[in-house]
Amino acid sequence: MDLRLLRYFVATADAGSATRAAEVLHVTQPVLSRQLRQLEASLGVPLFAREGRRLRLTRTAEDLLPRARDLLAHADDLERAVGVLASGRLDELHLAVPSTTLTDVLAPFLATLGPEDPVAMVRELDPRGAVAAVRAGADLAIVTRPPARSLASRALAVLPVWAYVRADDPWAERGSVDVRDLVTRPLVLLTEDLRPRPLLDAAVEDAAVGYGDVLEVSNAQVAQALAASGRGIAVVSDDPRFGLVPLHIEAPAGRVRIRLYAAWDPQHHAAEALAGLAERLSAFCVERYGAEVAVR
Template identity: 90%
Template sequence: MDLRLLRYFVATADAGSATRAADLLHVTQPVLSRQLRQLEASLGVPLFAREGRRLRLTRAAEAFLPRARDLLSHADDLERAVGVLGAGRLEELHLAVPTTTLTDVLAPFLATLRADDPVAKVRELDPRGAVAAVRAGADLAIVTRPPGRALASRALAVLPVWAYVRADDPWADRGSADVRDLVTRPLVLLTDDLRPRPLLDTAAEEADVGYGDVLEVSNAQVAQALAASGRGIAVVSDDPRFGLVPLHIEAPSGPVRIRLYAAWDPHHHAAAALAGLAERLAAFCVERYGVEVAAR
């Protein structure tokens, strides 16, 4: 089907006369008439009946017109999409993000996007990691472990894992807590599928200590809420809530920290644009939390 002939047909149907349609299409009337006859010949049905100086759609043309409009609309959408692909641009940005990172890092970053940036579509990170998330359709995955060589990546930030205590806790003015002291207190810990927990486990193993009284939960905000209610010290990487006071956690090898990475398919049509967004997100983390979180 010749789309140019369809455009001539739709324009003529809308204009009601070949003369007016020819003017709108910037062609001569004989050229337009010849093209319309060619379309009629290819379809095998007449499309117009002449009534004085006006053209009337035949019954076949009335049935064909909405389908022609629909086909042209899809063709226009496809042409726009190809233009975006060819230019290495994104109209939509599909992100896979851990819940904590979404709340404290990504959502505030999305609020800074410009009108010419792609529209962000966010879903929870696949628990199997960055490769699985990208294979499932994510343009950009934000992860807390190095994504591996199969993907292009950018280290975004190095953020503390905090021990949160109430403002009336005896430790509230200490600024930090040694992991050997921390395990002697009641703790509200995340499950081991959430990154702060294995980081704390590693710190405890380095210090050759074990946990005492532990309450385990699967949500960082719930952990802080329980800490605020006096159930223990919450160990999470979230920003503070409920008036809690953050303490750095010190392990034998240094402060306990969580690393953030952005990962994407190096063969993505908009790989350069994704790398640019990752750079902007890294800069945003420094702006939000200070130069000390800069990934090196």
């Protein structure tokens, strides 16, 4: 079906006369009349009945009109989508992000975006990782493990895993703590499915020591809340809360740190734009946390 003829039909129905419709469409009335007759011939039904100088829609045309409007609206949407795809730009940015990264890194970054940037749509990262997130429709996945080689990716930052103590704790002025000393104190640790925990586990194993009194939780903010209430030292990677003081954790292989990566489909129509956003996010991390988090 010729969409141009449908547009003539809708315009004529809206105008109520061929003369006014021709003016709106910037064609002559004879041309418009021929196009309408062609549409009627192709459909096999009459669309207009003439009443003096006005055109009245037939009952069939009244039934067809809302469907024609809907079809044209979908065609316009498709044309806009093709334009976006062809240009390599993004109107919406679908992000998959771990909860801690969303709160402390991504949300503050999104606040710096301007009206020319895509609208961000954020959801929780698929626990299976970057590949699953991208397959589920994420344009950009933020992860704490190196992404699969099938994805394009960029290392964003190297952030500390902190040991949080209360301001009145004897260690509050130390700035850092050796992992061998850390395990002698009651600890509030995240569960093993959250990245800071296996990083700490590896540091403890390298130091040839073991845990003592441990309380496990599945949320970093809850861990800090428990530390603030005196339940132990919280080991998490998020920003400080509840007046707690952060300590670097020293281990045989160096300070315990967590890496952030951005990953996306290399065949994405806006792959270049996604790479640019990842670059901006990396620069934002350095601006927010200092040069020591820069990827080297």
